[in-house]
Amino acid sequence: xxxxxxxxxxxxxxxxxxxxxxxxxxxxxxxxxxxxxxxxxxxxxxxxxxxxxxxxxxxxxxxxxxxxxxxxxxxxxxxxxxxxxxxxxxxxxxxxxxxxxxxxxxxxxxxxxxxxxxxxxxxxxxxxxxxxxxxxxxxxxxxxxxxxxxxxxxxxxxxxxxxxxxxxxxxxxxxxxxxxxxxxxxxxxxxxxxxxxxxxxxxxxxxxxxxxx
Numbered sequence: 001x002x003x004x005x006x007x008x009x010x011x012x013x014x015x016x017x018x019x020x021x022x023x024x025x026x027x028x029x030x031x032x033x034x035x036x037x038x039x040x041x042x043x044x045x046x047x048x049x050x051x052x053x054x055x056x057x058x059x060x061x062x063x064x065x066x067x068x069x070x071x072x073x074x075x076x077x078x079x080x081x082x083x084x085x086x087x088x089x090x091x092x093x094x095x096x097x098x099x100x101x102x103x104x105x106x107x108x109x110x111x112x113x114x115x116x117x118x119x120x121x122x123x124x125x126x127x128x129x130x131x132x133x134x135x136x137x138x139x140x141x142x143x144x145x146x147x148x149x150x151x152x153x154x155x156x157x158x159x160x161x162x163x164x165x166x167x168x169x170x171x172x173x174x175x176x177x178x179x180x181x182x183x184x185x186x187x188x189x190x191x192x193x194x195x196x197x198x199x200x201x202x203x204x205x206x207x208x209x210x211x212x213x
Contacts (some may be wrong), residue, residue: 014103040061081161138155152195169210
């Protein structure tokens, strides 16, 4: 299993690309969701909009229910802290940085998707974890009805609670459909949020190096 720190060479910073890591995130069904009720609700929604779910729309209720239950909200009911605790490994030196990890979430206000990337960094305490576990924790936090700001703070909190890290950082850069397809229709807008906790709050030089400032 891949570990965040290569003990043979004790590198100061370990980087990984999100493209390679995203493929390790398994799909799962959302806990506590009534799929048949979702399917019926989508059919009623289409009728309320003046569309009968037949012809090319005949399978839409089932397809939408599957997308929401199995993918878009697959993080609902998943404990990110528990995922990290189960995967943690004792001992590490230096800092760990994961860059450009793919992030998807759903706006709780308009039920529209947002997509982007995350940079995650942490200063290990007693434990580290495999890269895949960190990516799965981020997916559990983001693939639900939530705000971008909350994803970052929930991720850094999960690292502190699950791995007992000394400091953690999560930067998110995302484009929101609710901003691009309605309202101001700012299709080029990129929203950036930053959550920093622990020892990194007082280490502006290291934070600037991580963020490329």
